[in-house]
Amino acid sequence: MSTPDTINLGIFGGGTVGGGIVEILTQKSSYFRQLTGKTIRVRKVCVRDASKPRDFTLPEGCSIVTSYDDILDDDDIDIAVEVMGGTTDAKDVVFTALSKGKSVVTANKALIAKDLPEIEKLLTTLDTDDTQFRYEAAVCGGIPIIRSMQSDFVGDDIKLMSGIINGCTNFMLTAMDRDKKSYDEALDQASKLGYAEADPTLDVGGFDARSKLKILMRLAYGMDVEEDEISCRGITELTKMDFEYAKMLGGTIKLLGVAEKNDDGHVSAFVSPCYVTNDDPLSSVNGATNAIEVVSKNLVSSIYIGQGAGRYPTANSCINDIVALAKGDKTKLPFNPKSDTKFANNYSSVFFLRLNYRDQVGITRQVGEICEKHDVSIHSILQNPVQKSQDSAFAIVTEKVEYAAILQVLADIEALSWCKGKPFYMPVLREDWQT
Amino acid sequence: MSTPDTINLGIFGGGTVGGGIVEILTQKSSYFRQLTGKTIRVRKVCVRDASKPRDFTLPEGCSIVTSYDDILDDDDIDIAVEVMGGTTDAKDVVFTALSKGKSVVTANKALIAKDLPEIEKLLTTLDTDDTQFRYEAAVCGGIPIIRSMQSDFVGDDIKLMSGIINGCTNFMLTAMDRDKKSYDEALDQASKLGYAEADPTLDVGGFDARSKLKILMRLAYGMDVEEDEISCRGITELTKMDFEYAKMLGGTIKLLGVAEKNDDGHVSAFVSPCYVTNDDPLSSVNGATNAIEVVSKNLVSSIYIGQGAGRYPTANSCINDIVALAKGDKTKLPFNPKSDTKFANNYSSVFFLRLNYRDQVGITRQVGEICEKHDVSIHSILQNPVQKSQDSAFAIVTEKVEYAAILQVLADIEALSWCKGKPFYMPVLREDWQT
Incomplete structure (x- = not known):
């Protein structure tokens, strides 16, 4: 030796x-x-x-x-x-x-x-x-999140982690939102700059973010979850219109990995595009930069922003x-001891839904009926002026509801004759959602 | 034992x-x-x-x-x-x-x-x-900045630290900007909520932030600076108008502690209100929350946001x-070894100046002459419509210039007959200022 x-x-x-x-x-x-x-x-x-x-x-x-x-x-x-x-x-x-x-x-x-x-x-x-x-x-x-999870929260209880943990997709979303690039242009640019994985599906499909979220969940909650169990949606369904609606609402769209400990002690988690308001520091995290917010009992909210990849970071x-x-630092492993925290793939959130439709009468009534049936309260309905009656869309913001209820609403709406394609949905990251 | x-x-x-x-x-x-x-x-x-x-x-x-x-x-x-x-x-x-x-x-x-x-x-x-x-x-x-300074930057070179490191004043600035409170209302509210020191001069004068900046400089640069050497300005000179101008420019005002290693290896530092653009994550750090940005060779930019005070943090x-x-963790002390880095209270920045004046002809020419004399280039001049000719103000944004030159410009302007009171100035925090 x-x-x-x-x-x-x-x-x-x-x-x-x-x-x-x-x-x-x-x-x-x-x-x-x-x-x-x-x-x-x-x-x-x-x-x-x-x-x-x-x-x-x-x-x-x-x-x-x-x-x-x-x-x-x-x-x-x-x-x-x-x-x-x-x-x-x-x-x-x-x-x-x-x-x-x-x-x-x-x-x-x-x-x-x-x-x-x-x-x-x-x-x-x-x-x-x-x-x-x-x-x-x-x-x-370059974000010291592992060490932070191992030593800054030992006396704390983590309620929620919410992070921009894939640089490639954040670069693309910034390009699409701020620079008005198309999805393909944005992906092309990200690949040229070396932000994309060899197989960019890992990025745009949300799978890279999910791998990281799984690791963070081990550290935050002492639980080993199978990656497949975590609901995972990437950025491929996003359209220009979603950014327009996000702007109307006073925010933007970020691909987030989120894990949350619910009141009953279960942890739910997902990777999904999320609507983020402009007064949330995550909304200003642009380009290939990463960020993680940790909401906890003692520290309330802690945010770490930094470079997620690259030679020197x-x-x-x-x-x-x-x-x-x-x-000579020694970290006893497993550092964050395993717990018996259970995983449950359900969570409550405010949701944004975008529905593409063929113009006809009765749409609002039908959507209202479906939401009522599944106990989903509508907070507001947004509609940009209809430009082509064959290519129109409107957006709904719900009150805080269960994820499972939203899936039922979407399935019912998708079955209607006027509904074009798969309805798009995303959680809305808001102060009152986090607490 | x-x-x-x-x-x-x-x-x-x-x-x-x-x-x-x-x-x-x-x-x-x-x-x-x-x-x-x-x-x-x-x-x-x-x-x-x-x-x-x-x-x-x-x-x-x-x-x-x-x-x-x-x-x-x-x-x-x-x-x-x-x-x-x-x-x-x-x-x-x-x-x-x-x-x-x-x-x-x-x-x-x-x-x-x-x-x-x-x-x-x-x-x-x-x-x-x-x-x-x-x-x-x-x-x-609650921000683990000491440990981070002691262990996340050991292989890095810190160029700049820039932080919202006093919760009381950030709470006040948020109240003045977002909630349109007066200075006195804001201070009163901060005191009631327990954000102010027993002697609030320590907060509003910038002295509490300066103490913290001094400690961070020891860790980042291995240097012990006398607090008095660090130029310190609080938030007492700020007026409603400054927030209006900041909004016109697309940003807001934050009290920052800043330390920067210049190209010649000297470190300069100050506490001052600063103009911060809306696309900087620091601009969304509101209320009593603290934040520190570290710009460094390897990590490029790292930002830590969290609670700066309170029982549980x-x-x-x-x-x-x-x-x-x-x-059994052991930190050899002095952990960040002392260096021979020198302190020099000068730095270059873009500056925002606000001048109150009694309306008369020739003001712009005179200001232009003074700036030219001290080699200060003007980037733009902003003026809200003159409401009362006895109580008007305009704002100047300079190009990147030396701090010392700005002090000379201000002294010359203050001596002119039309100038009412002390001109106000603040550095402009911009990407191109940091690099």
């Missing part, structure tokens, strides 16, 4: 994030020695193709390797940094490293969403506190983990 | 915050045992008057004492929690507790602003890591510190 005043690192992945980590460690080496009392050295970087050019300078004494075992079998290496992504090889690497007593720092959201329970199980079987596991960079890149979070380990 | 599985607390102060701490510790005792492996027990609460009724239930085995020494001389007490306020007795208590090997958790902003260098000095002379000092609650109550931060100590 390393000497008492040195910490040796092996990094899996020499790409964007790995390069950023090496850069920061090189620039700050003497400062980190001052902070931690130790010299942090990168000894090996494991890459797939050693001949591929790299965008960072290899530190003195650091070699490029191509076999995972070059790091895993090296007893001199104290910390394995996993920034290669994926969930198959990455999982093997993380499990083997931990089993061999190395601490692990990872930025791998997919791995954590999929395998955190198994990792926590492994950690509890290890008979030592010296093997630590940290994953600050795995959720919302992500590398910065890995560095925070590495420095904490070098300082 | 206590047994290995117990942590004993002595709390100085049984008021709002002390009561909140006891309440949370009681409610969460079994959870904290699960988290930390230890039982956290409050053994003594030191109050001035033991006969005064308390708003919390004393835990079993906890006694009320009235002499500081009852806690300080008690070798069974591991952590001294100082929530009594003030800077004389509180200082003695903190220094004595540390000298006797007890860890200290404090919520005392005034003490930290005044005596942190001395406390750090004492800590470095102690030959142990077991005596820890934590003060998360001392700045911005402040108690929650103390609890986080107590639990971290119970877990």
Whole structure:
């Protein structure tokens, strides 16, 4: 093993994030020695193709390797940094490293969403506190939300989390709302700027946000939920008209991941476009920026806004983990103990509905009847002037009602002859909804 | 000393915050045992008057004492929690507790602003890591900004901090802007709600914000600045008209504490009302809420919004510190090492100026000449219709210029016969100002 005043690192992945980590460690080496009392050295970087050019300078004494075992079998290496992504090889690497007593720092959201329970199980079987596991960079890149969940709310009770936790879709929504881009233009621009996943369905379908929400729910409520259980809707159904209505109402549309502890102690959660009023700080979070609001008993409302991805924000979070380990910080895992909190996919909210219709008489009456049947109170009906009688829409804002009731209303409306296509709905994020 | 599985607390102060701490510790005792492996027990609460009724239930085995020494001389007490306020007795208590090997958790902003260098000095002379000092609650109550400064930016370089760090004045500005209250009505309401300090000059004069800014500068830049050196202007000069102009410009007015590292490596800082555009998340931070934006090399922009004061937000931060100590977290102090960064009270910004005048010809020409003389470029001139010729005002927005040049322009304008009263000025917080 390393000497008492040195910490040796092996990094899996020499790409964007790995390069950023090496850069920061090189620039700050003497400062980190001052902070931690130790010299942090990168000894090996494991890459797939050693001949591929790299965008960072290899530190003195650091070699490029191509076999995972070059790091895993090296007893001199104290910390394995996993920034290669994926969930198959990455999982093997993380499990083997931990089993061999190395601490692990990872930025791998997919791995954590999929395998955190198994990792926590492994950690509890290890008979030592010296093997630590940290994953600050795995959720919302540069926002220190993992550490905050692990240490700022220990004496608190989290009622609600509500976050803009996918940069690609927030960039697209900003472009569509503020810059009047079409959906396709916005997606194209997001892809060009590197904000989209290789498969953009993960972004626009809300699935990336759902993975992060699942991880946050583990931390906030001590519960492991299957991702599939969380209702997930992306931004593909949104039209220009929805932004116009949102503006009329004095707000905008954001794709949010929301988890809420209801009065009966159950937690509900969903990913969905939501209407957000202009006086909510989340409404001003534009571009690829991420934000998370936590509503809790002691702290009332806490909001964290920052970069959700990118080389330096992500590398910065890995560095925070590495420095904490070098300082000797120990986080007993599972840090936020498991609870017996139950999941129930139902919640109450004010809802916005948009219905496209073929103009005819009696529509308002029929909608009114359906809402009444399902006990849904209407707060207001909005209608832009009808431009073409074959292509018109109106919007309804309900009072606070159950999600299940809205689904019934929508199903009944969709069955009517004048209803064109699938009605669109979204929760309305309002102060009085949150409390 | 206590047994290995117990942590004993002595709390100085049984008021709002002390009561909140006891309440949370009681409610969460079994959870904290699960988290930390230890039982956290409050053994003594030191109050001035033991006969005064308390708003919390004393835990079993906890006694009320009235002499500081009852806690300080008690070798069974591991952590001294100082929530009594003030800077004389509180200082003695903190220094004595540390000298006797007890860890200290404090919520005392005034003490930290005044005596942190001395406390750090004492800590470095102690030959142990077991005596820890934590003060998360001392700045911005429930916002975990101290810990964030100590651990989220270790690999980063902070360029700028800009914060709404006084709840009373933000409450007042919100009331004046959104609810059209007068200054006096707003202050009266803030006092009634308990947002104002005993001496509200500390709030409205900007001095409370300056104390917090000084502490944040220590953490961000490793520098100890005398508070007096930081230019400090409160909200007393603001008029209704300034809010009208701000609205015309598409923004609002916030009292900000700002510290910025300039390109030459110097740090400048000020507390001042600032014009903030509506698309900046800080513009939506209303009421007594606090917010801090940190602009940095790696993380680009990070914003923390939360409750700056109050029983449970402040108690929650103390609890986080107590639990971290119970877990065995150790923060080497001085955590953010001192640097040789120099302070220079000059900075560049776009400025908003408001001039009250007695109507006459030639005013625009004269102002133009003065600005030209001091090399200040004018971006735009705004004027609401003149309502009374004896009580009119106009506003100027400059290009980005040096603070010193603005002071010269203002002095020259004030000397002119048509100028009524002191011209008002404030920096304009804009994206391009921050970068």
